Amino acid sequence: MRVLVIGTGAIGRRHIGNLLAIHPDAQLVLLRRPGAPGLDLPSGATIVETLDSALATGPDLAIVATPSSLHIQVLPALISARIPCYVEKPVVSERGHVAELRRALSDHPGIPHVTGYNLRLLPSLVMARQMVADGVLGTVARASFAAGQWLPDWRPAQDHRAGYSASSGLGGGVIFDLSHELDAARSFLGDCAIVTSMTARMASLEIESESVACIVARAACGSLVTINLDYVARRPIRRYELVGDHGTMIWDLPLQRLELQDKAGISLLSEGREAFDVRQTYLDAMGGFVRSAMDGYPSVLPSLEDGLLSSELAIAAHEVGGLS
Numbered sequence: 216m217r218v219l220v221i222g223t224g225a226i227g228r229r230h231i232g233n234l235l236a237i238h239p240d241a242q243l244v245l246l247r248r249p250g251a252p253g254l255d256l257p258s259g260a261t262i263v264e265t266l267d268s269a270l271a272t273g274p275d276l277a278i279v280a281t282p283s284s285l286h287i288q289v290l291p292a293l294i295s296a297r298i299p300c301y302v303e304k305p306v307v308s309e310r311g312h313v314a315e316l317r318r319a320l321s322d323h324p325g326i327p328h329v330t331g332y333n334l335r336l337l338p339s340l341v342m343a344r345q346m347v348a349d350g351v352l353g354t355v356a357r358a359s360f361a362a363g364q365w366l367p368d369w370r371p372a373q374d375h376r377a378g379y380s381a382s383s384g385l386g387g388g389v390i391f392d393l394s395h396e397l398d399a400a401r402s403f404l405g406d407c408a409i410v411t412s413m414t415a416r417m418a419s420l421e422i423e424s425e426s427v428a429c430i431v432a433r434a435a436c437g438s439l440v441t442i443n444l445d446y447v448a449r450r451p452i453r454r455y456e457l458v459g460d461h462g463t464m465i466w467d468l469p470l471q472r473l474e475l476q477d478k479a480g481i482s483l484l485s486e487g488r489e490a491f492d493v494r495q496t497y498l499d500a501m502g503g504f505v506r507s508a509m510d511g512y513p514s515v516l517p518s519l520e521d522g523l524l525s526s527e528l529a530i531a532a533h534e535v536g537g538l539s
Contacts, residue, residue, distance in 0.1 A: 216509065217242045219269050219298070221289055222280035223256065224379070225370060226303055230278050231257060233501040244272045246289075266292055274298055276508045282379045283386035287312040294319040299508035300328045301501070305394045305529050306522040308386035313523050313530070320520060327507040327514050330522025332398045333500040336515060339473045339490040340399070343455070343466050346484075347403055351475070352459030357439045358404060359456045360396040363389075363448035366420055380446070381422035388424030389444040390414070390533045396442050397430075397532070398517075398525040399455060404434035407528060412536030417447055430532045442532075468493070 218234060218241050220227055234241055235257065243260040246269045256262075263269045266289055276299045279286055283305050293300050294316070307313055320328070334340060347355065367375045380387040390397075390412075400407050409432050414425035430442040445452075453468035462477035464484075473485040485491075503515030517525075 216240070216276075216505075217244060217272060217274045219244045219246065219272070219274035219277040220280065221246045221266075221269070221277065222282075222285075222303070223247060224280065225373075227278070227280035228256075229497060230280055230301070230501060233498050234278070234505070236498065237502050238505065244269055244274055270296055270298075276505070277301070279303060282382075283308045283391055284384065285386075287315065290316055291319045294323050294326070294328065297323055297326050299326050299504075300519065301331060301504045301516075302328065302519060302522065303331045304398070304522060305386070305391050305526045306330055306519060307526050308391050308530065308533075310527075310530055313527055316519070316523060327504075328519035329500075329504050329507070329514050329516035330519055330525070331500060332395060332517050332522065332525070333496040334395050334399070334493070335402060335517065336496040336499045336503075337491065337493065339466060339471075339485045342485055342490075343457075343464060343473055344403055346464065346475075347457060351462060352457055352464055353461030355404065355434075355436070355438045355457050355459045357441070357458050358400065358434075359441045359443070359454075360399050361443045361455075362393045362396050362453045363443075363445035364451040365449050366422070366426070366446035376421050381420075381424055383424045387422075388414075388533070389426060389428050389446055390430075390529050390536070392446075393444045394525060394529045396444060397528045398522075400432065400434070400440050400442060401525055401528065402517075403455075403457065404436055404438050404440065406435040406524075407432040407440055408435075409528065409531040409535055412532040414533075414536035420446060422446075425536070428532065428536055430536070432528075432532075 245260050279302045379385050412430045415427045417426040420426050426446040428444045432440040455466040457464045466473045471491040475482045506512040507514040
């Protein structure tokens with residue numbers, strides 16, 4: 216199995232490590248720009264500097280882990296070559312790129328491209344989504360999705376001001392960076408439309424991209440949705456709350472707790488590391504992608520088209536939310 220990896224930053228190297236843990240005999244082809252700084256990359260990997268050179272190696276599948284604004288430089292050619300792709304989220308950060316990829320997918324259907332929304336595989340969230348789908352909460356009146364963490368703590372070895380997250384031009388900023396929450400709103404409640412959005416910078420972070428976002432949306436099912444994102448919280452936040460006329464469900468990742476509140480009281484539905492192990496979802500996502508690409512198994516991750524829908528939601532929020 217020959218795997219093309221485009222992007223060898225932190226997330227790209229994580230995908231490489233997970234791939235080799237599952238398939239140690241995989242042959243790696245790494246596409247890196249000329250003059251890129253040296254990294255501790257796997258021995259035996261083939262290094263190429265152009266996409267044409269990469270495609271000439273005949274990869275069986277590809278992992279795209281560059282900044283989202285750069286995905287459009289490689290995805291149309293990969294789709295045209297009918298190479299199954301694992302694309303880091305968000306898929307793109309511009310409307311024109313959405314349309315271009317849809318045209319490519321329409322011209323070359325039937326290939327199991329996936330989007331890296333690995334949190335969809337977290338057991339506690341799988342349970343929570345199923346309960347909403349089963350009507351345990353009744354009609355969901357409102358839902359809130361919140362995530363945040365002090366940006367300098369994300370990658371302590373790197374100056375946060377020089378990274379992807381700090382650059383609007385590369386598709387950074389909390390709306391695109393933390394698009395898991397926009398995807399979660401869709402996965403729980405179906406299609407959503409942005410009503411309004413506000414963004415702001417925190418001067419203390421010294422970055423050009425937005426560091427805070429407050430988004431209001433309406434789901435097609437009628438639920439009102441708020442999504443609050445930041446690079447500021449000194450202790451990580453990832454908390455979802457869905458309020459229905461039969462009960463309220465609260466999911467909290469740092470607390471590793473999923474609970475249901477209804478007229479009977481509070482029920483603990485899930486807790487502990489196993490149900491909230493985000494690291495395991497990266498392994499599960501990579502393993503599932505390889506099985507779907509190589510052996511025809513159903514995909515465990517959302518398709519590239521599904522990922523484009525979440526990208527469109529993030530793009531709309533970004534367009535509405537004038538930076539202040």
